[in-house]
Amino acid sequence: MRRLGLLFIWMVAAPAVATSPVAPLALKAGHILDVAAQKDIGPAFVLVSNGRITGIAPAAPAGFTVIDLSDYTLMPGFIDAHTHVLLQGDATQAEYDEQLLKESIPYRTLRATQAMQIALRHGFTTLRDIGNEGAGFADVDLKHAVERGVISGPRLFVATKALAPTGAYPLSGFAWELNVPHGVELCDGPEGCRRAVRDQIAHGADWIKVYADRGYYRLPDGQFRSIPNFTQEELNAIVDQAHRSRRKVAAHSITPSGHAIALAAGVDSIEHGDVLDDASVKKMAEHKVYLCPTLTVTAYVEGPRGGVWLELSKAADASFRRALAAGVPIALGTDAGGFPWDKLNQAEEFHRYVDRGMTPWQALRSGTVVAAALLGKEAELGTLASGAAADLVAMATNPLQDITATERVAFVMKDGVVVLQPAPR
Numbered sequence: 001m002r003r004l005g006l007l008f009i010w011m012v013a014a015p016a017v018a019t020s021p022v023a024p025l026a027l028k029a030g031h032i033l034d035v036a037a038q039k040d041i042g043p044a045f046v047l048v049s050n051g052r053i054t055g056i057a058p059a060a061p062a063g064f065t066v067i068d069l070s071d072y073t074l075m076p077g078f079i080d081a082h083t084h085v086l087l088q089g090d091a092t093q094a095e096y097d098e099q100l101l102k103e104s105i106p107y108r109t110l111r112a113t114q115a116m117q118i119a120l121r122h123g124f125t126t127l128r129d130i131g132n133e134g135a136g137f138a139d140v141d142l143k144h145a146v147e148r149g150v151i152s153g154p155r156l157f158v159a160t161k162a163l164a165p166t167g168a169y170p171l172s173g174f175a176w177e178l179n180v181p182h183g184v185e186l187c188d189g190p191e192g193c194r195r196a197v198r199d200q201i202a203h204g205a206d207w208i209k210v211y212a213d214r215g216y217y218r219l220p221d222g223q224f225r226s227i228p229n230f231t232q233e234e235l236n237a238i239v240d241q242a243h244r245s246r247r248k249v250a251a252h253s254i255t256p257s258g259h260a261i262a263l264a265a266g267v268d269s270i271e272h273g274d275v276l277d278d279a280s281v282k283k284m285a286e287h288k289v290y291l292c293p294t295l296t297v298t299a300y301v302e303g304p305r306g307g308v309w310l311e312l313s314k315a316a317d318a319s320f321r322r323a324l325a326a327g328v329p330i331a332l333g334t335d336a337g338g339f340p341w342d343k344l345n346q347a348e349e350f351h352r353y354v355d356r357g358m359t360p361w362q363a364l365r366s367g368t369v370v371a372a373a374l375l376g377k378e379a380e381l382g383t384l385a386s387g388a389a390a391d392l393v394a395m396a397t398n399p400l401q402d403i404t405a406t407e408r409v410a411f412v413m414k415d416g417v418v419v420l421q422p423a424p425r
């Protein structure tokens with residue numbers, strides 16, 4: 001860290017990391033988007049002290065250092081509710097195999113720190129990282145490293161190893177005498193799955209991630225189906241055990257075959273949900289089960305994978321509209337890591353929601369207040385309320401006018417520390 005004018009700047013490459021700035025700050029913005037109230041306020045000042053927002057004021061109080069963002073629109077930092085920081089793109093099975101077989105977990109963890117830097121500089125101050133694809137509990141270490149100031153990065157909510165039964169998840173297809181690593185923790189039978197949940201929580205899992213289905217296909221009448229991975233009893237046991245420990249469950253589920261068992265078990269979010277039938281949508285809306293659409297990864301993998309993935313991409317478009325119309329809570333999630341962090345900006349997800357019928361306010365809320373509610377952190381994250389974490393982003397264009405402005409953040413603050421600031425003009 002070094003001092004630059006009156007402002008402490010977080011240097012990305014700096015070895016030492018400060019936990020909070022010294023002076024209280026007043027961020028002078030042309031527009032301030034209060035996403036919770038859906039109000040475009042401004043010009044005004046967001047006040048920040050000890051890493052927390054302390055209020056919004058018409059003027060900077062005495063003793064506050066002003067950061068001039070008067071040409072910018074300021075809003076809460078973005079939340080991506082579906083990422084894999086330990087993965088660097090796996091459009092094809094070969095790319096996935098390569099990472100698990102040829103990269104050590106320490107090397108993958110180093111790459112994850114780079115991914116986290118990219119996410120942070122794209123305005124994502126919080127990630128729900130759901131499954132580290134064979135990297136043990138390295139996501140817990142990454143989370144702690146951020147919390148303890150060892151590295152800078154988004155705050156992480158982690159799901160550690162994720163769960164699938166034997167034979168339901170890669171790596172697969174290798175010579176039978178080889179002991180290849182698995183991208184998930186395998187668990188079988190209700191008791192075996194309960195034990196796996198307990199072990200993951202014991203090692204620091206904030207969330208439990210399950211793979212509810214695989215093997216997507218179409219019936220002759222055109223309907224999509226898949227292979228449900230777990231028995232109903234296994235999935236019930238997982239959700240019950242997680243909820244007993246005050247942990248929520250995210251279920252990868254692509255077609256109604258997966259949704260049926262996942263929703264019956266009481267999962268808290270459906271991940272991807274490419275094919276949402278009326279029964280699933282109704283149940284999700286009634287029970288406030290969140291949808292994490294991950295449209296950016298869907299668009300990324302459809303070309304390289306081809307076949308049913310092209311059809312799933314089309315279905316995902318209609319499913320999103322159906323869920324939106326039915327009032328299903330939609331938390332922004334991209335599956336970053338499923339696409340390379342350095343090739344696509346995960347903020348593309350915002351415009352995909354607007355393209356499919358969300359208002360700009362709805363899209364911005366999806367990546368802030370709604371995602372924060374999914375995490376159970378609505379008082380603290382994705383909001384400008386007093387006492388909330390001072391996680392803020394600013395854009396030269398108001399995203400209410402052009403939602404793609406979210407892909408061009410010029411200023412990022414996390415926990416009251418400036419991570420990125422506008423280039424001098």
Ligand SMILES: [Zn+2]
Binds near residue numbers: 082083084335338
């Ligand atoms: Zn994923």
